[in-house]
Amino acid sequence: MRLLFDIFIVFTRVALFSWGGGPASLALMQREVVTAGWMNAAEFADSVAVGNALPGPIAPQVSAWVGYKVAGIWGAVAATVGTVVPATLLMLVMVVFFFGTKDSKALKSMLNAVRPVVVGLLAWTAYDMGRVVLHIQSIDSAQRLATGSVSLSLAFVAFAILTFTKVNPALLILGACVFGLAFLRK
Secondary structure, three states, rough: HHHHHHHHHHHHHHHHHHOOOHHHHHHHHHHHHHHHHOHHHHHHHHHHHHHHHOOOOOOHHHHHHHHHHHHHHHHHHHHHHHHHHHHHHHHHHHHHHHHHOOOOOOHHHHHHHHHHHHHHHHHHHHHHHHHHHHHOOEEEOHHHHHHEEEEEEEHHHHHHHHHOOOOOOOHHHHHHHHHHHHHOOO
């Protein structure tokens, strides 16, 4: 029971102290989960990959994955409730507050400072996950170079497609699954 409470508290803390939505919360979520010893960085990257392969918001999906790994189905429930309920209640309070103060210079100045920090959080998350995902350690050096090159190429292709087209990201995920199944099977 104590573990379920700890899971709920960690994900509530992530939900209430991360800014910029689900993807931006991943940086704090990763730090909390790894610090708690529930996952290492590679396992967290796997949970993000699975979460991105599914439709819907990323934060509850990753939290459910982590919660399940740590404490089974009830861990998934505790993590998801911790991620969704407190942030939703806070959002309801903020909606009422925001519409009363949306033209406030103080609020606008705070938002102008928070937006670039959120971009930095997203960049750090991408960097940290990329460091783990693109670094292959368990195979010989020639194979490491080949596998790392494929991973890096896939990342660049996905970035280019999303930057220069209007392709739905879900199609990229499906395409990557097909590519992996066809060409990266061991």
